[in-house]
Amino acid sequence: MISASNFRPRAYSYVRWSTVVQGSGDSDRRQVKMAVDYAEKHGLDLVPEHMIRDEGLSGFTGKNVTEGALGQFIKAVEDQKIPKGSYLLVESFDRLSRQSVDTALMLFLKIIGHDIIIVTLSDQAEYRQPVDVTKLMMSIVYMHRAYDESAMKRLRGAATWKGKRLNIQRRKLTSLCPAWLTLSEDRASFAANPERVFVVRRVFDLSLGGQGAFAIARKLNKEAVPTFGRSAAWGTSSIKKLLKNRAVIGEYQPCRKSRDARQRTPEGDPVLDYFPPIVPTDVFNANQATLERRRNKAGRRGKAFSNLFSGLAVCGDCGSKMHFLNKGRKGGKSLVCESSQKGVCERNQGWRYDHFERSFLSFVNEVDFDSILDGGTISRIEIIEGELLQLQTERRAIETKRNKLLENFEDDEVSKDVVRTRMTIHNEALARNAADVGRLTTERNDILDRRRATAGAQFAGFPAEISEDELYDLRAKVADQISNVVLEIEMLKWPVLVQWGDGEDKIVQRFESKYVVRFKGGARRLVIPDQAKPEDAFVVLNLDFPESDGSDLPRANRSPWHSSVTRKELR
Template identity: 40%
Template sequence: MRPKAYSYIRFSTPEQARGDSKRRQLAAAREYAIKENLDLVEEAGHIFLDEGVSAYKGKNRSDASNLKLFLDYVASGKIEKGSYLLIESLDRISREDVAAALPRFLDLLNADIVVVTLSDSMVYRKNPDLGSLVYSIVQMGRANAESVQKGDRIAKVWRNKQVLAREEKRPLGRACPYWLEYKEGRYCVIEDRANVVRRVFELTTQGYGQIQIMKLFNWEEVPVFGSASRNKSRLWGKSSIAKILSNRSVIGEYQPTGLIDGIRVTLGEPVKDYYPAIVDENVFYAASAARQQRAVTQSTKQAANFNVWSKVAICTKCRSPMHLVNKGPSPKGGRYLRCSAGVKGKCDNRSVRLDYAEEMFKEILAKLNSSSLVEDTRKQKDQKLAETKGRIVAAEKKLAELVSLVEEAPSVMLATLIQKKESELDDLKSLLEEEKISSSMQEVIDKGEFFDRLDVMSYEGRYAANLYLQRLDIKVAIKNDSKEIMFVAIRKEMPQFGILKVMANAPIYIPLGIESLKAVINQEDVTSLAVPYSKERLFEVLNKVSPEAALKVEAQGVDRLAKIPLDAEIKEKLLESFGLGSQKERT
């Protein structure tokens, strides 16, 4: 019976794939097999081919390589001892240095595999003679030296290109983002692909996650980027969406990189306005902030009806998150907010019916003066906030990279860059606080109109309202003692206002600061106002504004304002009496 022979073919570049490399190596194997009367196995799964795989760093030995598959077949006995491995030359197996390459070569021989190099007709067997061994070492040394020299030449050429790119913004060549093409010495936008990229960012800022965008694109059969050899399924993947969202080339930046001790690192600051920008910076950073928010809250767009209380509602008693639970169909069932610790028997706070809670959610938005949610400028204001958050995320990431580099190789230059980045980060955080305050200070005057225009029905509207509260760092502590439910809005551990809901009765508003008191008065909710001031102060104000109302309150003996006709003049007097300034002054 003739000995079996197997061919191993490897080439490392796309140009070799398009050329004659594969046919040439396979033809040489067939010719040798005929000449030496070997049975060349060419059935599926037994032609070992590594396309586009380099042997310089041993990548052709990775778990995904066909050389590794051949070695596994040898180890398992699927390939018999005494079989032949036909290769063009020893550099097909390895271009690593001799110390790394020689043991792997000897492992093949010790497994009783006969290695044949077709270019020089050398045959290597188990226990090779000294001459053959020395010859193989020389060939391995030559292959490694060629790879080192080639790598150095390419690195020098690439470094020169990077210098010219930074100093003159000269194009690097055809290597560019998928939505661009290199034509007549410059980069041009491929509009069809650029529109796909823009849509990825738009969907992300609307609350869609990478998996949802991936599924949507595959369902719509949106053409994928890249060649069929890189993406054989021709389908979008989650990683494809993630790479687009993190690629600063979309805003025109080019970030030079290089290898330091085998690790790819960024080299210097990015080159701005290098590529044609296809996405506005504010959209890029808004999407970055949305991704960060999703990562923190772990929110997904699986449900058709987004939970507006997600990451906002907490239990007053134990400070645990309040989660949405479904107790089955009405009338006994329904959807509720329940303390997460209560589920485990660690808290006795009662559940709150979701319809009551969502009614109070709208009231909370009104008292927080969330008019930006319904104003025509809402998107611009939200994007400005998101842009600043995105810049903070990018600055923190860059700072972490610089700190990591200075720990490995301390230098004055890196220390200066760290100091500069820390200062930039402090400025961005201050700006974010100013924008949060500015965003939340648009007063809601007509609450009825605000509720009419507020969208808490659609997914996008509910997501936007929830995200608005999260961006303001608002938590709402909820307590249900069966007779009444208390909702307290808290920002940075400081209570802002409370709303008391006594079943079917109108809510009672408890302002705990100037802004919330102004909101109650402006929105004409003084008929249900519980003022946390002394009785003397209350009557002092009421007597100035409406002696009739003061008499009614005194007769009832409660610290709650009775019904008073709240015309514009009385509203102005109330604001002035509490030292809040008139509406006219604010406008």
């Protein structure tokens, strides 16, 4: 144990403020000067390292004790690293705590219980062991006043904010707004910045065209497009935030600051048409579906968007992902089983990438190539995918409200009649949500069926004479369209015997590879390509389609198609 008997008593100055405004003003200087003056007057040892600061931590929540420097000081006292008889200098009680009296009093008694002397500099009062009853009574009064003042400020602030929300359509809540808007002088409307609005719309178009945040940022930086903030260059995080910002469709989500003012949590429902919308809702929703599909496929795609099947192709033997491998001019490009590279999977040694891409694009006519070649026009499938994702988000929100209602009922916070009424509303909303999901799913499947029946929808190949950037954009769009309609591609690389015909006309042929495309909606397609000419195939068999009899893969060897049949006839 450290004794202070042979030294000048140590003094520790505790300084705290709750907001940035207070910290940038006179609060810090004033509190420090009062501590220095007191230490000089009473012969205390106050050194710079004895200055304890909690900047921007609220005493009302107690974060200055649980997370801040005051808590660290108390821990040092308990560990006897602070000499007994030391002084803790504070401007007033409200600097230590603004919590309820019982909590603040326990903190106060804990400190002086370890023989630390608390001094409130505003009135020069000292509090030490043994506790003076009169001073203790006064300290309780001060604690109650500090708590009451903070609670009243919070209530008044909440009431003022609620009044502003009620008047939200006539007068905007705050001057804070998206970077492409400016609040008018009468605070009644927002004015759009045409140049920035153009950039926002272009970012959404590029994203919907299949380009990820990295590629979009690189493109904007290459073209020297000015950013919306202090940063000198566009980054992936700013692009992602922009693409997820519902302010582009006019929504404003009121938020409530956490007690420590570090976090903002949504409060109430979003306010529609608060901002002038600059992106169509269907485009925004389609982009959210695109972002969701890309969530596990982040990363650079090479100069020409090398792999159209990232995140979709898997090994048909072990289920591992098929990785894109580029061994240069000599080794070529291939799709290789991840487990095969580790020596675990022995039956899938890899596919030549160019062969597989040509075959896939020849026999998967569900991909909307027309919209790609028309310059990236948003397709109905993309709109449906976006609406389905939005419905999924809405369903989760309704279920959360319903669960919270049940919890409040169990805690006796709401009456049975209120629960019954609100549960009926939530259940009806869920039923409407399910009906909309069913309607959109049926529409998506009908579109895919119509595309399957359209022989002219085949992809003729990528244009040869276009720039590197144009090729990247086009391949990105194709990859995105594939993700719109395909769930998974099983790639199988081992010998399979296929036979057709009977008697003397019977033909049996050995093939080294095949793949199965699983579409959204449940249908599958088996393709056994011609290894010499991938855009042709020996077998193309639809499985689990509405007109199918439920046949499985073994029926492939009874396919009536011969290698001499043209691609168009196969489809």
